[in-house]
Amino acid sequence: HEAKINGLSITEVDFSTLSDDEAMLKVMMIDEPEKLSAAIAQLPASLYEQYNILQSAPFFLEFLHTDSHKGIGVKAIAQQFGINADEVICMGDAGNDKQMLEYAGLGVAMANASDDIKAIANHITASHNDDGVALVIEEFVLNK
Missing domain, CATH: 3.40.50.1000 (HAD superfamily/HAD-like)
Incomplete structure (x- = not known):
C-alpha cells in the first residue's frame, strides 16, 4: 500500500544480510491495527530514544532517524x-x-x-x- 500510494518499488531484504552501516531512510511494520498495537506494547523504551517511532496510519508503524520528522x-x-x-x-x-x-x-x-x-x-x-x-x-x- 505504501509503495503504491507513493509510486515506489518494493525491495525485500533479509535484515541479517545488511552491514551495520547500511543507510536506511525508514523501516516500516505493516499489519492489521490490532497486531501493530500488540507489537507497540512490546517495544522497549530504549527504542524510543534511538528512533522516531510513530504510527502514521492504523496499519503503518514507522521507525525513522530521531531527526527525521x-x-x-x-x-x-x-x-x-x-x-x-x-x-x-x-x-x-x-x-x-x-x-x-x-x-x-x-x-x-x-x-x-x-x-x-x-x-x-x-x-x-x-x-x-x-x-x-x-x-x-x-x-x-x-x-x-
Missing part, C-alpha cells in the same frame, strides 16, 4: 523565509504529524485525527472530507 522540515522552511514558529499553522491527523503540530504556533487536528493528535492540537477543525483545511484558512488566515 515533519516538525524539522516545517521549521527549516519557516527559517528559510524568516517566519517565526508562532506565525505557522500546521494541520494533521496522524502520528507522523505530531512534531509538526507541536512546532507550529497553531497546531490543528482534523476531526478524523487520532485521539493522541487531537490531545496536542491547539484547535480541532472539520475532517479532511468536510473542508477542514479550508475552514482553518478562512478563520485564521482570511479572518472570516
